[in-house]
Amino acid sequence: MQLSTVSRGVLPLATLAALSALLLAGCSPSPSGTSSSQPVSGGTLTYASGDAEPTCLDPHVGGNYPQALVSTQYLESLVSLDADGTVIPWLADSWTESDDGLTWEFTLVPDVVFTDGTPLDAAAVQANVAHLQDPETASSTGYLALKKVVATEAVSPEVVRFTLSAPDSALLESLSQPWLSIESPTALKRTQDENCAAPVGTGPFVVTDWVKQDSITLERNEDYSSPPADATHEGVAYLEKIVWRFIPESATRYAALQAGEVDVIDNVQPDTIVQAEASDSIRHLDAPRPGASNRIELNSSTVPFNDPLVREAFIRSANVDDAVTSLFQGTAERSYSALSSVEPLGVSAPDLFGYEPDEADGLLDEAGWTERDSDGYRVKDGERLTVRFPVSTNQSIPAEQSLFEQIQATAKETGFDLVLEPMDLSSWYAALAANEYNAVSAPYTKVGPDVLRILYHSSSIVPAPSGYFANLSQVSDPQLDTLLTDASQESDADARAALFTDAQDLLLGGYYLLPLYDQQNHFLLDSEVEGTRALPTVSAPTFYDTWLNR
């Protein structure tokens, strides 16, 4: 079975297809004949995460990616997505939407039991919605996703009804996310501390121990019965145990993988991927996250980017392609879309984002930035053409920070003074809240194109009391607002797609953002680890089908 290199520079959908093909190939006899190709039950897998250790293992609380990664192993959602992005059954067998889009009914898979013995029924789902909507839970991601749900009702033990304030075409996509997974209502009644330490779900593994700043131990759920519709086997998981470790240092993670101390590592940096691809004993899993692409948002609320000509000039002056090629060494593909390449409705517009410094010069002249100061920067009315760019060192990996420096260098030739301001996460949030930025790069993971509404609807400029807001380019366009609102309420798939396409054309053509590449999400696996795939919802790996070929 040929498994050495997977998916370099291939479209993510093709990646998933390729992975599935490899999984299928695993079922046929191995040509070498030396190793078994039939899944073997048993063994312990050690996973090493470079993400911050979650502060709570219940992803209802807060709701970030590190929580999604680990909770995918022990919690499950009502629905999932398959590799094509189609919604498929999981804990809900089937669902119906009323004609006015205000009532949804979900029929649950029968005879599913949480690992504490509580049965999965309509009341359990109601308890989860209530938990997510309770301010005491302090849910951010799940809370936002359920904003239109005003009431729930148990029609029968198997059928739960959601009543909405307005139609929500993103409801199923939202419910597929790990941040809205279904937990035992009995367990949710415990204190938040207890629930954070060991949430109880229906998943293939159970949290049995959590030594903070060291590891989480997950053991097999021996009564497991509810795999998603696209899993490759049924019944209990093959692995007996997963040890989920936290190894913050990138080089140590890779060394531990090479030394055989761990079996899977995440947050793999470009240079490490290139090294690993030369190795026969390591496999690479490239699973870009859904939602928005990684992009630079241009703050259209203040000088200089309140002028569309200057925004376009900046985009023309930035040589992103060459920088991505040299810094990411082929591990990331340039994006020309506001959406991740795994989003089927993403619009890609390569023509809009070319590197054309001559045109950039002309645009700046036209915008009135005609003079240059002694350092070569453009000047208008005595003010230098300065672009303040706060960079979160927690969120931008070293290669990305170098990419910004390259953009700084090419933008300087056109006359932009791009000032990179590296800072930690809290200071970065503060800079955004104070509107002390002209450009910024902020990741945003969400399933489905509705992320566009969160990032670019003018209502997202209104800051929360914290000062944080999601519309960082501060786009305020009534036409765009209408398109995004209509799309979020349109239940006809084709009409919805058309609305989102129009919205993206408007957005990209307004030069509010400079797309870079997908949100990178690379994993390296010891070649003994078989059958691992990323769940197509938020691209977190699932180890339910995984077995160890030792």
Add this chain to the structure above:
Amino acid sequence: MAESITDDRPRVRGRVVVAFVLTRLGGALFVLWAVATLTFFALRLIPGDPALAILGGPGSQASPEALEAVRREYGLDQPLFVQYLTQLWRLMMGDLGRSYSLNMDVAPLVGVQLGGTMQLAFLSLALAWLLALGLATWSTRGGKIARSIGSGLEIVAAALPHFWLATVLILLFSIWLGVLPPISTPGIAGLVLPVLTLAIPLAGFLGQVMRESLLTALESPFVLSARARGESERGVRLVHAIRHAALPAISLSGWAFGSLISGAVVVETIFARPGLGRTLLNAVTERDVPVVVGVVMIVAVVYILMTLLTDVASRLADPRLRAA
């Protein structure tokens, strides 16, 4: 304190001891207060909202309700000075508070992590002493070349940055030779590389000091008279010279222990070991004020204890100090 030598009446002597203990205790309390105050304000003066840090994390957008709830729960809606006084009062009551980011009380958290760091620090200190003593005695016994080699090794070792040394050791022992794990393991094997990383630079420092004073001692009159009494070279070195040479190194050990704990921040992160250093690093990036204050307080207490211990050790090693 000259009186105490001449005045042997037990009462007066007792009073002097009490005064000594009280001064020490007062000094220690002052240090603890200053540490708590400085850390609190330093952390709060940096821009950033702890409530967001509590809920936040990349990609998650906290709802206003959630933020309000968190502000109330952690008292972040109070004026800064009130928060400071509250924290100080709690500290005096022995309550280290509750971590913003880890959802648990600080005292048990720090208590659990203290063990790992102390183990690392003590083992490293012990190994550094062994290496330094070994190198110092070997290089002073040998000729001029041995001395140059010794001093060269010490200078290089002392200058090695922890993160570089750690990476090289991982490359050498975990990847090339494949004999030692690069991350902490249940057994002793996982301790070897972290301890080496901390011990080697420290051994360089200690070695330089020891070799200097060993050389001075070997040329001093009391060694000459010991030799004149016919003591063997080994006896001269073990009983007299090394004892003399160890003195400055002992008083350096208090400082060294502090430097080991700061080195633990790097080493624990690189080798993925649980401990105070890693806790501190996480807490600083998360703006987790109670944990930072808690860790710094514990480190301050340990540092004060270590200084006391080195005082006592110096007195034991040097009869001249015992009189005072």
